[in-house]
Structure formats: structure tokens, C-alpha cells
Amino acid sequence: MSAASEGIQCAYIEDLDEVWARPSTLIETTMHYCPGCGHSVVHRLIMEVIRELNIQEIAIGVAPVGCAVFAYHYMDIDMQEAAHGRATAVATGIKRMLPDRMVFTYQGDGDLAAIGTAETIHTINRGENIVMVFINNGIYGMTGGQMAPTTLEGSITSTTPSGRDLAMHGHPLKITEMIAMLPGAYYVTRQAVNTAKAVRKTKRALMNAFKYQMEGKGGTSFIEVVSNCPSGWKMTPIESNQWLENHIFKNFELGDIKTPPKE
Secondary structure: OOOOOOOOOOOOOOOOOOOOOOOOOEOOOOOOOOOOOOHHHHHHHHHHHHHHOOOHHHEEEEEOOOHHHHHHHOEOOEEEEOOOOOHHHHHHHHHHHOOOOEEEEEEEHHHHHHHOHHHHHHHHHHOOOOEEEEEEOOEEOOOOOEEOOOOOOOOOEOOEOOOOOHHHHOOOOOHHHHHHOOOOEEEEEEEEOOOHHHHHHHHHHHHHHHHHHHHOOOOEEEEEEEOOOHHHHOOOHHHHHHHHHHHHHHHOOOEEEEOOOOO
């Protein structure tokens, strides 16, 4: 059964000119995230896109353990919690059982690039028609500030008090470049939300990803959002944004990594 036959109109809403008001798809409640954290911004962007594409009634989000787990407190859509690292496996099952739904995962770097590496790679290798939103803040934010696969060399965490040592811990994992090489990856991009310009680019990327899923094109759309973790990094929000500019972006360059082939 198609979305149209269910009476659901997947048409873009053209007359939106508000840039400050809370989107109706975002639950009216107080955000609990730490001051300066990028999660709240990405939450809003996803909900803006879902509202503007008019897919609230058919959107299903999957969030696992970690800071991402709180997404269902704020997103006024159907949400499913998954075990740590298993979000893409759960999303695969949902999309295959309900192919007309717009399914996405919302995951952190410790979840997607460590505990869930196998699920991530195999889901994308199969080309599952879902959207994967990957928040990379280079640390396990919720569980104590441990080193994550994306933690930079020399970075001090609760498990690397002397800094990440490449000889002992290996190099920071550029999971987005890795999965871009898989044939099932249709659209792969790395963006940020630390400035107004970056926020607009991230929203455009999210819009593209959901449109590709709606059109049934290609395979998996993967959006990495390089964000900050002021609490985990032991910095103020301003300092954490400066750290992003001065260090993180030099290792995780922003921009499209894989774009759909021209028709």
C-alpha cells in the first residue's frame, strides 16, 4: 500500500517563512541537553524537515543507547528504542516490514562507529533505503567521557588521561569515508551545526536524504554531523566551538563525500 493510498500527502510545504518558531513536530518541552550541545539543534532540523516534507504521520525514528536515546522525548513522531549499536538492524526490519514509512536512525559515534560497526557496515552494504544520522562529538558523552573511535590523537578522556596514543589506541576512525566506498551508500555527507551557515547546510543535507528515501532512490543516505560535547570535553560552549574550528574540522573535513550519480 502506498503512502498516497493511505491518505498521506508527501508534498513539500512551500509557505514556511518562520525561522524562529518551534516546529509543530517538535514536542513542546524543556531540552535537557547540556548547554551548547549540538543534539538539540539537530533534533530541531530533523523535525523541521519532517514537517516541511509533510511526512510526520509516516516517519519512524530509531534511537539507541547514549545521548541519542532521548530523541523520543522531543520528536513528535513514532520512535523505537534499540539496543546499543543495533539501531540500523532495527531500522532495517521496520523499513522492510513497512516500506512506505520514512525510517531514520539517530546515533552517536560510540554507538555507530564502535559498538554498532558491524550493523552500520552491513546495513549500508545492503543499500537499505533508510536515512542514518550520525552525531560525531569524539567522545562517549553520556557514560563518563571515555575515548571513542573518533577521539583525536592526544585528546584527554576518562580512559585516556594522558591523551590518545596512536601506538596503543590506533588512529581516529573516519567511518564516513569508509562507508562511502560501499556500493549501497547512495548519499554520504559530513556537516556541522556550530554556525548559522553550517546549520543551513546540515538542514539541506537532511532534506536531500529524506527526499531520496521518499523517491526510493539508490540506497542508504548517511549524514555525519560533527558536533561538540562541552561537558565531556571540559570546556565552555564557546571554547568547544573554537576547538571544533581549530582541531576537529582539520581531521574530519566538512562537505559531501559521495553524491548520487547524475541522471
